[in-house]
Amino acid sequence: MTSPELPGLLPELEVVRKDFPILERVLAGGVPLVYLDSANTSQKPQVVIDAMVDHLERHNANIARAMHQLGAESTVAFEAARDKVAAFIGAPERDEVIFTKNASEALNLAANTLAWAGDRQVGPGDEVVITEMEHHSNIVPWQLLTQRSGATLRWFGITDDGHLDLSTIDDLITERTKVVAVTWVSNMLGTINPIAEIARRAHQVGALVVVDASQAAPQLPIDLAAMPEDERPDLMAFTGHKVVGPTGIGVLWGRRAVLDQLPPFLGGGEMIETVRMDGSTYAPIPHKFEAGTPPIVEAIGLGAAVEYLGHLGMDAVHAHEQAITAYALDGLATVPGLTILGPTDAALRGGAIAFEIDGVHPHDIAQVLDSRGVAVRAGHHCAKPAHARFGVQSSTRMSSYLYTTPAEIDALVDGLEYTRSYFKLA
Amino acid sequence: MTSPELPGLLPELEVVRKDFPILERVLAGGVPLVYLDSANTSQKPQVVIDAMVDHLERHNANIARAMHQLGAESTVAFEAARDKVAAFIGAPERDEVIFTKNASEALNLAANTLAWAGDRQVGPGDEVVITEMEHHSNIVPWQLLTQRSGATLRWFGITDDGHLDLSTIDDLITERTKVVAVTWVSNMLGTINPIAEIARRAHQVGALVVVDASQAAPQLPIDLAAMPEDERPDLMAFTGHKVVGPTGIGVLWGRRAVLDQLPPFLGGGEMIETVRMDGSTYAPIPHKFEAGTPPIVEAIGLGAAVEYLGHLGMDAVHAHEQAITAYALDGLATVPGLTILGPTDAALRGGAIAFEIDGVHPHDIAQVLDSRGVAVRAGHHCAKPAHARFGVQSSTRMSSYLYTTPAEIDALVDGLEYTRSYFKLA
Amino acid sequence: MSTAQNLDALYQEIILDHYKNPHGKGLREPHEAEVHHVNPTCGDEVTLRVHLADGVVEDVSYDALGCSISQASASVLYDLVVGKPVDEALAIHEEFLALMQGKGEGEPDEDVLEDGIAFAGVAKFPARVKCALLSWMAWKDATLQSSKGSST
Amino acid sequence: MSTAQNLDALYQEIILDHYKNPHGKGLREPHEAEVHHVNPTCGDEVTLRVHLADGVVEDVSYDALGCSISQASASVLYDLVVGKPVDEALAIHEEFLALMQGKGEGEPDEDVLEDGIAFAGVAKFPARVKCALLSWMAWKDATLQSSKGSST
Numbered sequence A, B: 001m002t003s004p005e006l007p008g009l010l011p012e013l014e015v016v017r018k019d020f021p022i023l024e025r026v027l028a029g030g031v032p033l034v035y036l037d038s039a040n041t042s043q044k045p046q047v048v049i050d051a052m053v054d055h056l057e058r059h060n061a062n063i064a065r066a067m068h069q070l071g072a073e074s075t076v077a078f079e080a081a082r083d084k085v086a087a088f089i090g091a092p093e094r095d096e097v098i099f100t101k102n103a104s105e106a107l108n109l110a111a112n113t114l115a116w117a118g119d120r121q122v123g124p125g126d127e128v129v130i131t132e133m134e135h136h137s138n139i140v141p142w143q144l145l146t147q148r149s150g151a152t153l154r155w156f157g158i159t160d161d162g163h164l165d166l167s168t169i170d171d172l173i174t175e176r177t178k179v180v181a182v183t184w185v186s187n188m189l190g191t192i193n194p195i196a197e198i199a200r201r202a203h204q205v206g207a208l209v210v211v212d213a214s215q216a217a218p219q220l221p222i223d224l225a226a227m228p229e230d231e232r233p234d235l236m237a238f239t240g241h242k243v244v245g246p247t248g249i250g251v252l253w254g255r256r257a258v259l260d261q262l263p264p265f266l267g268g269g270e271m272i273e274t275v276r277m278d279g280s281t282y283a284p285i286p287h288k289f290e291a292g293t294p295p296i297v298e299a300i301g302l303g304a305a306v307e308y309l310g311h312l313g314m315d316a317v318h319a320h321e322q323a324i325t326a327y328a329l330d331g332l333a334t335v336p337g338l339t340i341l342g343p344t345d346a347a348l349r350g351g352a353i354a355f356e357i358d359g360v361h362p363h364d365i366a367q368v369l370d371s372r373g374v375a376v377r378a379g380h381h382c383a384k385p386a387h388a389r390f391g392v393q394s395s396t397r398m399s400s401y402l403y404t405t406p407a408e409i410d411a412l413v414d415g416l417e418y419t420r421s422y423f424k425l426a
Numbered sequence C, D: 001m002s003t004a005q006n007l008d009a010l011y012q013e014i015i016l017d018h019y020k021n022p023h024g025k026g027l028r029e030p031h032e033a034e035v036h037h038v039n040p041t042c043g044d045e046v047t048l049r050v051h052l053a054d055g056v057v058e059d060v061s062y063d064a065l066g067c068s069i070s071q072a073s074a075s076v077l078y079d080l081v082v083g084k085p086v087d088e089a090l091a092i093h094e095e096f097l098a099l100m101q102g103k104g105e106g107e108p109d110e111d112v113l114e115d116g117i118a119f120a121g122v123a124k125f126p127a128r129v130k131c132a133l134l135s136w137m138a139w140k141d142a143t144l145q146s147s148k149g150s151s152t
């Protein structure tokens, strides 16, 4: 594909694309793949796949516990992956990086441990504040926590143009607030939320700030150590498969003091200090929260993934995403009857763009696009409340990433025109 | 390596070994790898690695939610993996197979959901019965549950020859018992436990039977559907990386009626039916317990793994394990000052053999063996209470698998002789 | 597999016609049972009522939000079962279910399924089978509930 | 990397001698602090007491269960710190720690570490560094506790 010259695109985009074997995939009917579903899951560069294969073929062993050469190699590789992830997010301490199976487990780890006895336990009279634009994975855990602990769940609403309605902040975040959990970037509306401002307010009342960075980590440069302390999250989650890493691995970063205060989540394996039948004591972080055999080859894959992103440069990835998003917003605006859900200024948003077309259901749009090789997502994108807020049940979502070309956006826009004519819209 | 002719060995063992690339590995000093740490983690055949690579390079997409071609391919592959796992354990229903990240998460899922409101909730006055020979992953979750719920934890002891002391069964399992959690095969002593007998007794009092099959699934043919109902576990856990599959994937199998009774564990993603800000309803099993993006490529790897085991035949794998174990027990008996912890009859045990040598610490044994390429595990093997029962703090453990040859056992025994001379034992 | 050809197999004229002009749409009285079914993947929903009398499906009324396939399938359901004895309607349901689960291999019986045979193409799209079945599953659920209700 | 050669570098004669005949082993009175440390990976344990007087390490007594490296290192610790002013002993601790964490690159100072230089080979075995440090970490912990105790 030849790409129009857009300022901000990744240099040598065609070369970068060669790193991703799946982009050569030809689909049914001989059409090439146009993958615009990266907010759902990203594709993997060869270097990530190779790192995993090399581990499985040459170094595979269990970690920590094994003292033999393979065990030592495996342990070194696993812990090096932790260092790489810590560097990727600018973690103040590498031991603050906890490996989980995905972002959902990371968020549930937070919500679940807050239910049990400990310095941060949430109980009746306490309040947990979330927002209407969260992914289900940052809603349901807090519903379960508040239902089970007798606390109250409250939430920020969304303005008509897709931003958080912060006018209620002083009413919502009060001395009763124990936790404020908010997404950095919305996976449906694309909105980038002012997490610094929310964190400052939450910290004033002593609440814990939990940030869902599942959509932020792939797109925005993150440097936790560089944030002013009152604006820094206390806990932050993201997921491997959206940052060109494998499935089966996620990350919970947490401030050491907070992680030390939380009781254990899952028990067993290397999360212990000592075990007697009548009681156990627990290891320090990060192991305290890593029960059982961790996702070893997945952590190694994730390490290679964030290193790959580091080589491209997250500033460059972010600039690319913004250029493509702006180009896509322009292209979509030419499609009659198309409405975008969420902010329409590329500078204020991430790369996921959800939209509706009058008279065609999102399923049907996605189906017609698929017949032309264009892969988008249709449905509620695990954000039913945000859809309900806009009075819709589902939407179509395109989402780009560092390998997306302007020509692929053109293919999407052409496909949407074709969809309209296929369903005989005037 | 030339293998003595032992009855029971896998036919064409040398050909089977070629399936495992890591077995060609040459270690420091040019010595070949003798991998005797399979109870810790097993090695992976090429077909498992290839299945994962093919998925990542050609079919990668998120599942369930994605309607495009890659999404459909990925979903079909993921659900086919569930079918393969169901077939591997003879699950009465394929939807009873829940994918977790490892065995530890599966056991914690059980223990954690039993703490919350529901038909099976465990509370003050209730009792949970485990055994002294459990892996920490089947101890700590139940300690957390009983501590947090106000219930009481009780346990079976171990006899001097390494079997469960069932003489106390009627005292231990009573109408107060809500859960009996026991390992099928011990990862330290190698003991195969009479789970049918224990399940019958537990079911008489209405208790839930949880079986840790982490060491059983790699070695024993399992056919849940063929078990008499009162002898069948209600919940059973095992882990992918010990059955020639990847890390990052485990399995909880559960009887549908029981899984339906348990409240959700982790919230988010596709575990929902509908989500509103003021409350959610949940999907039926298996999705109810699979929050967030599941370990997709790992499930696909596990599917290939259990299919591989199925092609070899679990009866053949079991026979091989028994032949090697008998050969190893004989070999170890020739080493002066060596004591085996656990049963010494190969027919009554699994392939993990823990031992002590008078006058040399397990670390030092493992270190000397490692210098000769022989990889064994030294330590408490996540079974501190079982070690304490035998008055030891740690042990050395060799563990074989389907690719182990008699010549490798010879290398171990030679290495132990060398260790004794290295440490100048008479 | 989705190509231009089987896109047309999926979106047959009959389906698009039912989609544009659904038969029997709207919630009506009387009814013995009302159910609400959701497709958790995409959020499509249907609220569906049945009215049975003397072992005959007197009315099926519904309010549905969803894609062309799910809307058209509710409309075809209405045409096929209203006025039929419950037993016969359930047999039609079985036939439709079999067609949908046949992965595109099934040979639909036009005498039984009428416009429903247009859904043969849907069976080749696993992700869309649920769409086609949403209202049919709801109808069966409601019918069983109201039969139970009436027999007590 | 573990080969026959660096096996000998790991298990130097001095280490094996200390292992067979540990110096200062056993728990003794008086003591101002007692700590219990565990290596979670292997289960090795040490219970260790310190007795300080007038800023001098008067006694270190211990009961340890563990491998040759951890036992020998406790014995060498005893030799190196008992009788020394606390400040000097802490400086020796620093030096030993640096040697162990140097991945085998460090140049140990024999005047300071005496028999302790035999542990240079251990630093090449990441899994064994924890063994060598177990009693040293326990000693530092106990010393800080008892200094705190005495200053109040």
Ligand SMILES: Cc1ncc(COP(=O)(O)O)c(C=O)c1O
Pocket: A269, A291, A292, A293, A294, B039, B040, B102, B103, B104, B105, B135, B137, B138, B183, B185, B186, B187, B212, B214, B215, B239, B240, B241, B250, B382
């Ligand atoms: C008997 C037993 N149970 C549970 C486990 C835990 O498995 P995982 O570490 O994969 O969660 C193991 C292995 O480590 C085991 O041997």
Ligand SMILES: Cc1ncc(COP(=O)(O)O)c(C=O)c1O
Pocket: A039, A040, A102, A103, A104, A105, A135, A137, A138, A183, A185, A186, A187, A212, A214, A215, A239, A240, A241, A250, A382, B269, B291, B292, B293, B294
């Ligand atoms: C904003 C947001 N949060 C959380 C998640 C959950 O991530 P995972 O499914 O990997 O747990 C996602 C993606 O699905 C997401 O987009």
